[in-house]
Amino acid sequence: MSEITELGVKAIRDGVAGGEFTAREVAEAFNANVAAAAEALNAFIVATPDKAMEAAEKVDADRAAGKPLGKMAGVPIGMKDLFATQGVQTTAASHILEGFVPEYESTVSQKLWDAGAGMLGKLNLDQFAMGSSNETSYFGNVASPWRRSGGDNAVLAPGGSSGGSSAAVAARLCPAATGTDTGGSIRQPAAFTGITGIKPTYGRCSRWGVVAFASSLDQAGPMARSVEDCAIMLEAMAGFDPKDSTSLDLPVPEWSASLDADLKGKKVGIPREYRMEGTDEEILQSWDQGIAWLKDAGADVVDITLPHTKYALPAYYIIAPAEASSNLARYDGVRYGLRELPEGANLQEMYAATRAAGFGDEVKRRILIGTYVLSAGFYDAYYTQAQKVRALIARDFEKAWAECDVILAPTTPTAAFALGDKVDDPLAMYLNDVFSVPASLAGLPAMSVPAGLNSDGLPLGLQVIGKAFDEQGVLNAGLAIEQRAGFTAKPEKWW
Amino acid sequence: MSSYRIQGATGEWEVVIGLEVHAQVTSNAKLFSGASTAFGAEPNSQVSLVDAAMPGMLPVPNRECIRQAVRTGMAIEAQINKWSRFDRKNYFYADLPQGYQISQLYHPLVGEGRLLIEADEKAGIPEDKVIGIERIHVEQDAGKLMHDQHPSMSYVDLNRSGVALMEIVSRPDMRSPAEAGAYVRKLRAILRYVGSCDGNMEEGSMRADVNVSVRRPGEELGTRTETKNVNSVRFVMQAIEHEARRQVELIEDGGTVVQETRLFDPGTGTTRSMRSKEDAHDYRYFPDPDLLPLELDDAFLDECRESLPELPDAKRTRYIEELGLSAYNAQVLTAEVETARWFEALLLETATAQGKTPADVAKQASNWLISEFFGALNKIGKELADSPVGHARAAELLALVGKGTISGSIAKQVLETMLETGDSATAIVEREGLKQESDSGAIEAAVDKVLADNADKVEQYKGGKEALFGFFVGQTMKAMQGKANPQVVNEVLRAKLA
Known part of the structure; x- marks a missing residue:
């Protein structure tokens, strides 16, 4: 049944509900794809075929018994290994949490299981979600299923940090996957692999049970192959959670039922500051194409200004590491996870040995940066200043909403790069987030939608940024692009 | 006014004292988790996923703890801040699972307040005195290390981890151990009146960090030391006395007081150095991004105020x-x-x-x-x-x-x-049969007998020795086994002796 694995969330759910195939058949088909790609793509840290089968059988039984089926019934998904899953190893792709099996289930994953989804496995990612290429995982990098056209066999980055998610969805190992986005970790990998992903408004999805990177920025969201699939899955993931103080106490709209690609009367803002030096010419062309599509969908296009954009990236790389340096202090070898206890070591020595062995270089780099910017004497110059910038960025967007309903921009400054290209140049790596970070700092919903292929045959993504709580506006504009881009390209199977 | 002074070799010294009192908030649940707070439970039996800082766990403020801190603030006539915020105080220790303590540095819940200590001549407090209180903030307690469970390892008990504390910070307004003692006692009384802390110092529900400096009367403030975790009123007074004398002797011997953290030894009543300012942690305080600012509305404040005794x-x-x-x-x-x-x-x-x-x-x-x-x-x-x-x-x-x-x-x-x-x-x-005899007949008979038996004393009384009246009363009472109504006895005696 290779056909089933070409289907998305809605088609599978409706097919199972309509009796075209069973949830069991769906799970078997995706389990097979996961197993076949295990070595070549390394998208999963742990595969859980039994979990997928178990959930599928329950859906089939419920259907046979005439019970109501959930929004995600019969849809097997990949779970980013940043979400705590009860009884299944949860590592954040780190050595320090290797072998850690939680006794609890994250709110978001629980909601998905409650909606009838099943788990194919735990997806690889950049260690503690810190990275843009998936090269910082302790469990080896993920390979993008995409390759450049013209016989170049360089292994490409699937993006990061949700690189296991993007690779798995693009390679048809799962119809959809969870991602988390702190500064672009859903949108950038989606753009690199020709799939769709949305980071909702900060607070839409509970952070409870999600291994924290930067608490004020972390936000979960779906990654799938269509706007509608993202809308359906986000409905299952979102919702107020009293266990997360920053969770939004708002009802979850029926986004999928309200999708509407007719943008008549809508204004689309084009931020002039996003025309940055160093941006790939083909990216700029796809942006222009996107503008034309949205005009075609009936929207008015207006130039807007987001004057503090250039300060967003430096501010982000102060705030996120600052929070991370504190959030990761709990990994100390005392209660769970790795403990390195050299002969005769005291407490301080145990900390040092455990954290030296348990964290990768990028994680250590960010802990160092974060510790530094919070230190006495530097706090005001860095952290306080960065928070002021963050407020100004948010104000930029507030002003822009006076003139437009959504903003269109590229998702990334380039298409996917080869593994190893930027691994020794952290700054070049950080620059990948330049278009995605402002919406993260402002807590706004933003999504990446595939726009087409570049001359190397690699996908490019367009980013739609919306007002707080207006996921609907973002999804509608995304749908208008999706319909006009007609993106059907998929990586040629080499694994 | 008789002020407390230390008599040094070179003259008189004044002691300046400020106290930071940590009071455990009376609440069934911890500050940011639903775990129980009962004292004396089996180690690690009252620990939630949040208290153990498991990956992905998040704090949610406990309304009751906030309410108690606000009521306490109102009881010391303090400013209640309707907008406050939690900060993280970052440091590594085995009893601190998160690697940070959630506290309030920049925007505490309670601002300026005051507390009156009463004059107590015997204790050396000549008149009533108002002690300023700078702030009250709420924060998490840490766990407890146990060093007696294993020959080479220490164990950790997280039952206290996450329990809500109020840190009540006084102004350096106290000038004697007696004033400090009176302050702690009065604060403890208020906490117990309000019901926000049981004030049980033996169980560690209340403990004080004692800041002490000395100076020549009228001069600038001296360098202070902070003696940590002193857990009784007596120890607070002892710690101050010892620390002030130590500082005076040090200065008079040509030394200088260094700003440092000290420990109190209840066995000897002395303090010793724990760490100097140079070794002090850089706590890297910053606003806790897991928590929204705490905003209190008028209805909540009214409810707090109305519930005060x-x-x-x-x-x-x-x-x-x-x-x-x-x-x-x-x-x-x-x-x-x-x-x-x-x-x-x-x-x-x-x-x-x-x-x-x-x-x-x-x-x-x-x-x-x-x-x-x-x-x-x-x-x-x-x-x-x-x-x-x-x-x-x-x-x-x-x-x-x-x-x-x-x-x-x-x-x-x-x-x-x-x-x-x-x-x-x-x-x-x-x-x-202890009922009092008020029947004047019986009493008259007894009085008559007493007066007859003591005719000499009756003479003396009539001669002006009126103090003997008490003697007659006593004898009459004795004759009636103490059951006579003393008022009636008095009346009858007065009539008969007139």
Whole structure:
């Protein structure tokens, strides 16, 4: 049944509900794809075929018994290994949490299981979600299923940090996957692999049970192959959670039922500051194409200004590491996870040995940066200043909403790069987030939608940024692009 | 004004003291998790996923803890900040699972307040004094290391981890160990009145960090040291005394006081250095991104205010002004909330039993409580809280005295029997035939006999030695086994000796 694995969330759910195939058949088909790609793509840290089968059988039984089926019934998904899953190893792709099996289930994953989804496995990612290429995982990098056209066999980055998610969805190992986005970790990998992903408004999805990177920025969201699939899955993931103080106490709209690609009367803002030096010419062309599509969908296009954009990236790389340096202090070898206890070591020595062995270089780099910017004497110059910038960025967007309903921009400054290209140049790596970070700092919903292929045959993504709580506006504009881009390209199977 | 001074080799020194009191908030659940807070439970039996800082766990503020801190702030007449925020204080230690303590550095819940300590000549506090309170903030407690469980390893008990504390920071307004002691006692009393902390220093529900510096009277403030975690009023006073003397000797010997953290050793009553300022942690405080700012609305504040009981200062004033008690009695009865509650219950029942107003019987009840009852309890080694005689029974006894059924001295005897047997005063008086004789005929007969037997003393009395009157009263009472109504005895004697 290779056909089933070409289907998305809605088609599978409706097919199972309509009796075209069973949830069991769906799970078997995706389990097979996961197993076949295990070595070549390394998208999963742990595969859980039994979990997928178990959930599928329950859906089939419920259907046979005439019970109501959930929004995600019969849809097997990949779970980013940043979400705590009860009884299944949860590592954040780190050595320090290797072998850690939680006794609890994250709110978001629980909601998905409650909606009838099943788990194919735990997806690889950049260690503690810190990275843009998936090269910082302790469990080896993920390979993008995409390759450049013209016989170049360089292994490409699937993006990061949700690189296991993007690779798995693009390679048809799962119809959809969870991602988390702190500064672009859903949108950038989606753009690199020709799939769709949305980071909702900060607070839409509970952070409870999600291994924290930067608490004020972390936000979960779906990654799938269509706007509608993202809308359906986000409905299952979102919702107020009293266990997360920053969770939004708002009802979850029926986004999928309200999708509407007719943008008549809508204004689309084009931020002039996003025309940055160093941006790939083909990216700029796809942006222009996107503008034309949205005009075609009936929207008015207006130039807007987001004057503090250039300060967003430096501010982000102060705030996120600052929070991370504190959030990761709990990994100390005392209660769970790795403990390195050299002969005769005291407490301080145990900390040092455990954290030296348990964290990768990028994680250590960010802990160092974060510790530094919070230190006495530097706090005001860095952290306080960065928070002021963050407020100004948010104000930029507030002003822009006076003139437009959504903003269109590229998702990334380039298409996917080869593994190893930027691994020794952290700054070049950080620059990948330049278009995605402002919406993260402002807590706004933003999504990446595939726009087409570049001359190397690699996908490019367009980013739609919306007002707080207006996921609907973002999804509608995304749908208008999706319909006009007609993106059907998929990586040629080499694994 | 007799100020506390340290007599150094080179002259007098003044001591400057500020206290940071950590008070555990009375609440069934911890500050940011639902785990229980009961004392004395098995190690690690009251630990939630949040308290153990498992990956992905998040804090959610406990409304009751915030409410108690706000009520405490109101009780010290402090400014309540409707907008406050939690900050992370970052440091590594095995008893701190998150690697940071959630506290409030930049925007505390409670701002400037004040606390009155009363004059106490005996203790060396010549007059009432107001001690400024800078702030109260709420924060998490840490866990506890156990060093006696394994020959080479330390264990960690996280039962206390995450328990809510109020840190109550005074101004450096105290000038003697006695003032500091009075401050801690008064603060403890207020916390217990409010019900926001049980004030139990032995169980660690309340402990103080003691900041001490010395200076020549009138000069600039000296360098201070901070002595951590002192857990009784006596130890607070000892720590100050020792630390102030140590600083004076150090300076007079040509040394300088270094700003440092010190530890108090209850065994020797001395302090010793723990770490100097140079070794001090850089706590890297920053706003906790897991928590939204705490915003309090008027309805919440009103509810907090309305739920406050009458506080010791107000109660003391009322006892003096409305009940006519002496300043001393009012002070004694309001010092602890349990005492005041007991007294008020006794007062009400005594008034009812005698058909009088509380003000009418307040003197009788307060005098009896302080001079008779406390002493009797003390003799059998009991506290008011576990007294075998309740206020209803006590009121019954007072009523017997008030109505003249028994005399005051018989009442003492009856009380002792009550404490021993648990029987009611009425039953004891009946059983032992202790009813007071008010029949003037019987008393007259006894008086006649006393006067006849002591004719010489009657002569002396009539000759001007009026002090002998007490002798005749005593003899008459003795003849009647103490059961004669002393008032009637007085009247009869006066008539016969006239």
